Amino acid sequence: GNSVTQMEGPVTLSEEAFLTINCTYTATGYPSLFWYVQYPGEGLQLLLKATKADDKGSNKGFEATYRKETTSFHLEKGSVQVSDSAVYFCALMGSNFGNEKLTFGTGTRLTIIP
Amino acid sequence: EPEVTQTPSHQVTQMGQEVILRCVPISNHLYFYWYRQILGQKVEFLVSFYNNEISEKSEIFDDQFSVERPDGSNFTLKIRSTKLEDSAMYFCASEGVEDTQYFGPGTRLTVL
Numbered sequence: 001g002n003s004v005t006q007m008e009g010p011v012t013l014s015e016e017a018f019l020t021i022n023c024t025y026t027a028t029g030y031p032s033l034f035w036y037v038q039y040p041g042e043g044l045q046l047l048l049k050a051t052k053a054d055d056k057g058s059n060k061g062f063e064a065t066y067r068k069e070t071t072s073f074h075l076e077k078g079s080v081q082v083s084d085s086a087v088y089f090c091a092l093m094g095s096n097f098g099n100e101k102l103t104f105g106t107g108t109r110l111t112i113i114p
Numbered sequence: 115e116p117e118v119t120q121t122p123s124h125q126v127t128q129m130g131q132e133v134i135l136r137c138v139p140i141s142n143h144l145y146f147y148w149y150r151q152i153l154g155q156k157v158e159f160l161v162s163f164y165n166n167e168i169s170e171k172s173e174i175f176d177d178q179f180s181v182e183r184p185d186g187s188n189f190t191l192k193i194r195s196t197k198l199e200d201s202a203m204y205f206c207a208s209e210g211v212e213d214t215q216y217f218g219p220g221t222r223l224t225v226l
Binding site: 032034036042043044045046049051089091093099100101102103104105106107 | 144145147149155156157158159162164169170172205207209213214215216217218219220
């Protein structure tokens with residue numbers, strides 16, 4: 001079955017540091033890949049997505065590139081802010097035909113200190 | 115911007131009681147989902163729903179669980195006889211034609 005392996009946390013960085021959160025996946029076929037973010041006390045918000053190999057998703061300074069050869073979708077940001085403190089979830093959808101469940105990684109808690 | 119809403123935000127119940135969690139998906143979306151997140155753990159799929167029937171369900175979604183779309187706007191999750199281990203955050207999600215699921219803010223269920 002499908003699975004997502006995500007970098008263990010927690011991760012603590014200083015403001016303006018470079019961020020990488022690793023995510024690798026196992027899937028058959030051609031999955032779509034997502035990063036969701038969960039701010040304290042809130043629900044899941046879509047951060048970015050990519051639906052095919054070599055696509056780059058980007059939003060709010062975050063980026064992730066769908067790498068089929070390494071089955072990876074690592075999240076990066078060049079300069080993090082205190083407001084980026086949250087839990088980040090990598091997720092996979094088995095296909096892009098609709099009506100497919102999401103399979104989530106375990107989440108990575110990110111804390112940015114001023 | 116359209117959003118998924120869920121009520122209540124927090125539900126406290128006694129073990130063995132029935133609870134109904136409510137969701138209003140984004141209008142014109144076609145696919146609906148329930149997920150849950152036990153405190154500190156990963157988000158787990160429960161059930162998907164399309165065209166007024168269940169498309170897929172997980173092992174968690176046993177006979178104590180049911181879903182319904184009673185009218186054109188609401189989507190409900192019922193737990194018939196709650197157990198302590200049902201305590202979790204329950205998220206509703208909906209999806210349109212763009213193959214992206216949008217989540218509600220969640221209902222925190224506490225079973226005592």
